[in-house]
Amino acid sequence: MSPAAIMLSMTVNGEPVQVAAPPHWTLLEVLRYRLDLIGSKQGCDKGDCGACTVQIDGVPQLACLTLAIHAEGRAVTTVEGLGLLAGGVHPLQDAFDRHTAAQCGFCTPGILLSAEALLRKRGREVSRAEVCEALAGNLCRCTGYTKIIDAVVDASRVMAGANTQEAGRGE
């Protein structure tokens, strides 16, 4: 007999969610196969590739190695919710578009969430070395890293500029 399903309560992209799932399911399986949030990708499914990266309470983590039960009571952000953080299109998404930083696009959702955490943590323009370190757990098999790094640095510049403008308006 298989163990009984569990009822999980969590916040997904700002919305409170209640969902039932078997206890051996990962957060990635719940997101993709219960909540239809298929932006988070199922790549290697064992922690090598980073395509499933989501944020849990703002920290990038691998949904494929997170038991769904471990997300109980916590706030999960997927690529579908990234725009909400910025009230529309996130500056990172805009920069990826302008720099053609997505080739096949499979790694892009995970990379966006790792990059967003970096930019939020730093709160200023970031260096290429900082971006490389922050994205070291996200593989791009098109190997288009140059444009990805360009886009993240550019987005950090745009966001730092926006902060300065806002600060100016406040005076």
Added chain:
Amino acid sequence: MLRLPQFEVVAPESVADVVTALQRPGARVIAGGTDILPNLKHHLGTPQHPAELPPVLVSLSRVTALRGVALDEAAGVLRIGAGVTLSQLSEHPEVQRRFPSLSQSAGAVASPPIRNMGTIGGNVNLDTRCRYVNQTHFWREALGGGCLKSEGNVCHVVPGGRNCVAAMSSDNVPVLISLDATIVQAGPEGVRELPIEEFYKADGLAHTNAKPGEVTTELRVPLPKGPRRSHYIKWSVRKSIDFPLVSVALRFDLGEDEATVAAVKVVVGVLGSKPRTLSKLDDVVGKKFGDPAVARMVSDAAYAQCKPLENVPYEAAYRRDMIRVYTRRAIEALAASAE
């Protein structure tokens, strides 16, 4: 897609309740999940019973008592809760200031998202791996049905071997041994503290001295009593994500002049299932740290005493050479940075 086998999950809120829950037959601990879940997805069960998958996982996710790092000046130790993540450990100001090699090793594990999940308690209990077992069930079947550590009864590393030689590839364990850390284990018979050096044994199937039903609750690292230079060396195929091919923890305690070597401890990982503490380093004591002979003597001792096996990628002979090269270079760099 790699599906997990079916299991139940319980998440107690106290260490006592975790110990009670671990009494259930086949129960196993899950903390960050970055070691046990890939293994379960590969259908690798307990080390002792590779084919026997756990019916229940005891999660530490709600045990908040395990999450702190505390400086205990009175006892002269840094107390690190087993539930502290590798990111938190690596970035902790006291760890960075007093134990640079530990900050380096915690920050060298796998990749940033894995360090945000994996805990130090999980890392010191990291299961042993080798290139033939860290594979999917499908891959192992193609090899002819696994090995001593999975569903088979042969060793692919040592032909004819009857002992599993899977590698202990934790980045932090060699460093914690080099720092004379102790490990605290809570179990049905109570709480015990033992030197972490005595926690490991040379058996890939059962590489720790954890007693049945025990859970690691804390690591205690003695504070340095004088000037010290320490460093962690990791060489891996890629600079991120991969397990080490060579790992060496260096610790030189210096005299009050900050130049003369007063004590030295060097620990090498990724050989077999037990890290090796180098012996015969007494001649280094009393020498000036900046003396090129120190780097030469220590790296030569590492080469002489360490014999890597073909249990991880790259040829064993090449890795043995690299132990010497990386050790020498690291000591030279440490000496140069101290001047």
